[in-house]
Amino acid sequence: SRRYNITLLPGDGIGPEIMRVAVDVLKAVGTLEGIQFEFTEKLVGGAAIDAVGDPLPEDTLKSCKESDSVLLAAIGGYKWDKNPRELKPETGLLKLRAGLGVFANFRPATVFPQLVDASPLKNEIADSVDIMVVRELIGGIYFGTPRGFGTTINGDRTGFNTDIYSAEEVDRIARVAFEMAQKRQRQLCSVDKANVLEVSQLWRERVTAIGAEYPDVNLTHMYVDNAAMQLIRNPKQFDTIVTSNLFGDILSDEASMITGSIGMLPSASISASGPGLYEPIHGSAPDIAGQDKANPLAQVLSVAMLLRFGLGEATAADRIEAAVMDALHRGYRTGDIMSDGKTLVGCCKMGEILLEAL
Amino acid sequence: SRRYNITLLPGDGIGPEIMRVAVDVLKAVGTLEGIQFEFTEKLVGGAAIDAVGDPLPEDTLKSCKESDSVLLAAIGGYKWDKNPRELKPETGLLKLRAGLGVFANFRPATVFPQLVDASPLKNEIADSVDIMVVRELIGGIYFGTPRGFGTTINGDRTGFNTDIYSAEEVDRIARVAFEMAQKRQRQLCSVDKANVLEVSQLWRERVTAIGAEYPDVNLTHMYVDNAAMQLIRNPKQFDTIVTSNLFGDILSDEASMITGSIGMLPSASISASGPGLYEPIHGSAPDIAGQDKANPLAQVLSVAMLLRFGLGEATAADRIEAAVMDALHRGYRTGDIMSDGKTLVGCCKMGEILLEAL
Ligand SMILES: CC(C)[C@H](C(=O)O)[C@@H](O)C(=O)O
Numbered sequence: 006s007r008r009y010n011i012t013l014l015p016g017d018g019i020g021p022e023i024m025r026v027a028v029d030v031l032k033a034v035g036t037l038e039g040i041q042f043e044f045t046e047k048l049v050g051g052a053a054i055d056a057v058g059d060p061l062p063e064d065t066l067k068s069c070k071e072s073d074s075v076l077l078a079a080i081g082g083y084k085w086d087k088n089p090r091e092l093k094p095e096t097g098l099l100k101l102r103a104g105l106g107v108f109a110n111f112r113p114a115t116v117f118p119q120l121v122d123a124s125p126l127k128n129e130i131a132d133s134v135d136i137m138v139v140r141e142l143i144g145g146i147y148f149g150t151p152r153g154f155g156t157t158i159n160g161d162r163t164g165f166n167t168d169i170y171s172a173e174e175v176d177r178i179a180r181v182a183f184e185m186a187q188k189r190q191r192q193l194c195s196v197d198k199a200n201v202l203e204v205s206q207l208w209r210e211r212v213t214a215i216g217a218e219y220p221d222v223n224l225t226h227m228y229v230d231n232a233a234m235q236l237i238r239n240p241k242q243f244d245t246i247v248t249s250n251l252f253g254d255i256l257s258d259e260a261s262m263i264t265g266s267i268g269m270l271p272s273a274s275i276s277a278s279g280p281g282l283y284e285p286i287h288g289s290a291p292d293i294a295g296q297d298k299a300n301p302l303a304q305v306l307s308v309a310m311l312l313r314f315g316l317g318e319a320t321a322a323d324r325i326e327a328a329v330m331d332a333l334h335r336g337y338r339t340g341d342i343m344s345d346g347k348t349l350v351g352c353c354k355m356g357e358i359l360l361e362a363l
Numbered sequence: 364s365r366r367y368n369i370t371l372l373p374g375d376g377i378g379p380e381i382m383r384v385a386v387d388v389l390k391a392v393g394t395l396e397g398i399q400f401e402f403t404e405k406l407v408g409g410a411a412i413d414a415v416g417d418p419l420p421e422d423t424l425k426s427c428k429e430s431d432s433v434l435l436a437a438i439g440g441y442k443w444d445k446n447p448r449e450l451k452p453e454t455g456l457l458k459l460r461a462g463l464g465v466f467a468n469f470r471p472a473t474v475f476p477q478l479v480d481a482s483p484l485k486n487e488i489a490d491s492v493d494i495m496v497v498r499e500l501i502g503g504i505y506f507g508t509p510r511g512f513g514t515t516i517n518g519d520r521t522g523f524n525t526d527i528y529s530a531e532e533v534d535r536i537a538r539v540a541f542e543m544a545q546k547r548q549r550q551l552c553s554v555d556k557a558n559v560l561e562v563s564q565l566w567r568e569r570v571t572a573i574g575a576e577y578p579d580v581n582l583t584h585m586y587v588d589n590a591a592m593q594l595i596r597n598p599k600q601f602d603t604i605v606t607s608n609l610f611g612d613i614l615s616d617e618a619s620m621i622t623g624s625i626g627m628l629p630s631a632s633i634s635a636s637g638p639g640l641y642e643p644i645h646g647s648a649p650d651i652a653g654q655d656k657a658n659p660l661a662q663v664l665s666v667a668m669l670l671r672f673g674l675g676e677a678t679a680a681d682r683i684e685a686a687v688m689d690a691l692h693r694g695y696r697t698g699d700i701m702s703d704g705k706t707l708v709g710c711c712k713m714g715e716i717l718l719e720a721l
């Protein structure tokens with residue numbers, strides 16, 4: 006029977022509650038499919054800062070690197086917002102991404118037919134939107150140097166960062182994006198700001214060059230300001246989007262909000278060879294933490310992505326996705342996606358419903 | 364009687380057609396209000412590249428600097444998209460902004476009650492949205508150095524840009540934004556990515572410091588990815604937004620799209636002392652250029668902003684805004700904002716209707 010080591014990173018806020026549900030689901034599907042999981046739970050983010058004074062303890066990164074896949078819940082909270090950068094939960098997450106080399110971040114923005122009313126967009130615009138944002142995750146302005154603070158010749162203080170990509174970095178994310186587009190509708194839109202930035206000019210050149218290797222995919226280019234508009238005006242024009250770390254941060258959040266169900270959206274981050282990192286798109290929601298109100302479905306769907314992309318266990322992934330659909334179909338909703346005539350449930354209860362559905 | 368020199372920059376695509384309407388309206392309101400305008404028309408963008416091989420001829424910048432206000436229509440088009448950076452229409456625009464020192468860009472995103480159906484957002488979300496985005500316009504990654512192309516130690520090609528702000532640059536845009544918020548609902552939201560970028564940390568520190576001078580304005584901070592979501596989820600939570608050049612480019616376009624009437628939105632860019640630059644938010648729409656289909660209302664409302672902010676002629680500005688409202692109220696629509704039961708008109712005809720309304 007197949008055995009996998011999974012490192013669990015519950016993190017902060019609602020992280021631990023949604024992680025519990027996800028682990029229960031993973032165990033249940035393991036039993037059904039004859040897969041054994043060995044779990045190692047580690048600290049990251051604010052929880053790690055509080056416990057050992059480091060948002061990514063060495064021991065956590067080591068365990069992640071040695072496992073087959075890493076399942077993260079959420080990090081951050083008001084409590085650590087004023088900390089210096091080295092002691093921010095976010096810094097732990099960025100170091101984890103860099104440490105694992107997970108350069109490709111997949112963020113699906115799917116409108117679930119049962120939840121179209123929850124979209125802020127008019128129903129006919131939101132209806133059946135299905136976008137995959139492929140975001141470069143360990144380069145660009147997030148990691149570029151030089152960075153820091155300085156002084157102008159007039160003695161004025163400055164803050165600065167460097168947005169930089171190498172051809173190789175663009176090539177590898179482009180390839181992954183073209184391959185994703187091949188599995189979808191074969192439409193790839195590359196987003197940049199090549200009319201102003203040199204870093205974007207290189208981006209556009211390289212994506213175009215790699216495109217020659219994928220003649221079956223229709224490649225288009227769009228400026229980031231226009232993309233921010235088009236995602237609202239007519240999101241159905243998009244199939245797969247590939248973009249830089251910063252633009253991907255902004256556009257994937259925008260895309261997820263148009264679905265109206267950000268509590269439903271998972272993500273996967275993969276590297277060239279090592280373990281991938283799977284996490285919901287939403288944050289740690291400190292305001293509802295510990296109240297059994299959180300929606301665990303994005304975390305559960307992240308488990309499905311882990312099974313599919315990380316472990317190649319497509320049948321197990323299908324089972325989980327079907328269980329989620331079944332729960333929605335039977336009318337169960339957490340507070341964030343509640344609507345008239347549906348049954349409001351808490352985080353634990355939603356977990357039980359999923360186990361039943363499995 | 365008052366006399367003003369206005370430099371007109373019709374630019375490319377639909378620019379010349381909408382400029383003609385705007386100038387007619389300006390002349391008419393001048394007659395009514397006893398104001399004399401002297402117009403000087405100059406080349407910029409693609410038109411200037413074609414004529415003299417420079418997207419911002421010296422003579423154009425000189426005329427702009429010597430005038431009381433500058434009215435720009437739109438620049439750019441597919442034709443020049445493959446040009447090297449020095450010969451792109453966009454480069455002319457960036458040089459014009461820098462040359463005039465117009466550091467503060469005001470971009471209102473207003474949902475016109477008559478046009479709420481045109482918003483991609485559900486009506487109850489879009490209804491009565493009224494946001495002013497204050498974008499820093501001559502700093503940040505658009506102008507930061509070093510920038511260009513390089514090679515890594517492995518011989519891999521790179522493209523890079525520098526995102527940099529000085530305390531002084533942040534302070535001056537913050538002051539302008541607080542003053543704008545004072546004239547509005549006294550809510551200022553500063554948008555940055557201070558959890559990742561040092562340039563944003565400086566931004567947040569300085570905006571907070573300047574906030575102490577404006578105790579009557581409620582200052583909040585938001586990360587740019589969250590702002591991209593919140594603008595869609597609940598745009599009514601925003602009154603005035605202040606942000607950097609790049610984030611402002613993205614968010615102001617997103618905000619204008621939620622109104623559903625981007626053909627209606629003007630903008631103003633002001634400097635510390637010299638003439639301001641007034642232009643519609645929309646682009647040059649080369650696909651409909653010369654067909655008398657363009658919506659001239661954003662250009663006309665830019666004239667109103669020019670009168671109000673640039674020349675202090677508030678009564679004349681009021682007259683123009685009232686004429687636009689009147690035309691909408693009477694059911695006249697260009698193609699971009701057309702809906703059932705309204706009267707479709709072309710660009711020229713809309714101009715005649717405005718003159719009538721005046
Ligand atoms: C928490 C933050 C550092 C992170 C990012 O900017 O990448 C988050 O917004 C995300 O998108 O995962």
Ligand SMILES: CC(C)[C@H](C(=O)O)[C@@H](O)C(=O)O
Pocket residue numbers: 200201230453456457612
């Ligand atoms: C044309 C381009 C250089 C410009 C910008 O990015 O500033 C435009 O998008 C705008 O927002 O005015």
